[in-house]
Amino acid sequence: MKMDRNRLTPQTPAAGALRPAQLDLTGLGLRIDAKAILQDVDVSLEFTRLGVLGRNGSGKSTLARIIAGLVEPSEGTARLNGIDMARDRRAALQEVGILFQNPDHQIIFPTVLEEIAFGLTQQGHGKHWAEDLARKTLQRFGKPHWAEAPVATLSHGQKHLVCLMAVVAMRPRVIVLDEPFAGLDIPTRMQLRRALRLHPGAIIHISHDPEDIADCDQCLWLDEARVIRAGDGPEVTRAYLDAMAEKGAGDDLSDLAG
Numbered sequence: 211m212k213m214d215r216n217r218l219t220p221q222t223p224a225a226g227a228l229r230p231a232q233l234d235l236t237g238l239g240l241r242i243d244a245k246a247i248l249q250d251v252d253v254s255l256e257f258t259r260l261g262v263l264g265r266n267g268s269g270k271s272t273l274a275r276i277i278a279g280l281v282e283p284s285e286g287t288a289r290l291n292g293i294d295m296a297r298d299r300r301a302a303l304q305e306v307g308i309l310f311q312n313p314d315h316q317i318i319f320p321t322v323l324e325e326i327a328f329g330l331t332q333q334g335h336g337k338h339w340a341e342d343l344a345r346k347t348l349q350r351f352g353k354p355h356w357a358e359a360p361v362a363t364l365s366h367g368q369k370h371l372v373c374l375m376a377v378v379a380m381r382p383r384v385i386v387l388d389e390p391f392a393g394l395d396i397p398t399r400m401q402l403r404r405a406l407r408l409h410p411g412a413i414i415h416i417s418h419d420p421e422d423i424a425d426c427d428q429c430l431w432l433d434e435a436r437v438i439r440a441g442d443g444p445e446v447t448r449a450y451l452d453a454m455a456e457k458g459a460g461d462d463l464s465d466l467a468g
């Protein structure tokens with residue numbers, strides 16, 4: 211795949227310039243050892259920013275992995291921009307990049323530059339070209355001095371940012387973020403938020419906290435492996451908040467673990 215180097219200069223997408231994506235989940239289900247992790251998921255959404263909300267254990271991370279083509283569903287299909295993510299691995303790799311909840315599950319190279327360049331060489335670019343693009347990406351995020359830094363010396367939040375830069379450098383049309391703000395302090399969250407705004411492609415943002423996905427135009431609410439509601443972001447978020455407030459107001463503590 212050829213890339214236009216001129217497109218790598220600093221840029222913030224103008225409002226309305228974000229590229230939308232189409233997600234079609236059809237009869238989707240996943241069973242592991244007879245346990246339904248996801249079931250009867252039927253959703254068709256066009257979005258630029260899609261929030262996926264749900265309580266702990268509702269199936270959000272599993273859905274993220276299916277959408278990113280990392281896990282094959284036991285039933286049905288997950289299509290992103292028309293690509294069957296389980297069956298067309300090559301196209302899936304170009305289409306979507308995923309940022310895991312824990313950066314230590316993602317990082318494999320000793321230095322920041324190598325980490326960012328790796329994904330680019332996997333896409334078929336030469337080593338020098340990939341390193342050049344990795345340096346430009348670091349520049350764009352205001353971190354050119356990180357290039358030779360050993361990843362092990364970075365904090366959790368800084369590692370998160372490295373993972374994000376590595377994903378963004380590959381310019382996928384869609385980025386899937388699994389709880390990207392978990393465990394980050396306020397300035398690091400703000401920095402990551404700004405970094406995400408630089409991405410002109412679509413974003414799927416997994417979280418249990420509606421505040422994290424406040425700028426999402428579409429929202430999907432999962433509970434106990436099923437979709438409760440999907441559609442307009444603010445509307446679904448409000449319904450989720452109401453339901454969570456109702457649950458929180460209950461005085462049966464056993465229900466909180468449900």
Ligand SMILES: Nc1ncnc2c1ncn2[C@@H]1O[C@H](COP(=O)(O)OP(=O)(O)OP(=O)(O)O)[C@@H](O)[C@H]1O
Pocket residue numbers: 242247264265266267268269270271272273418
């Ligand atoms: N490989 C697996 N084997 C067995 N059970 C699994 C596996 N992966 C996920 N699960 C179970 O599926 C359910 C959903 O897990 P998942 O990680 O998708 O939820 P989540 O909504 O992302 O949770 P959290 O918000 O706590 O990260 C959980 O009960 C989990 O224990």
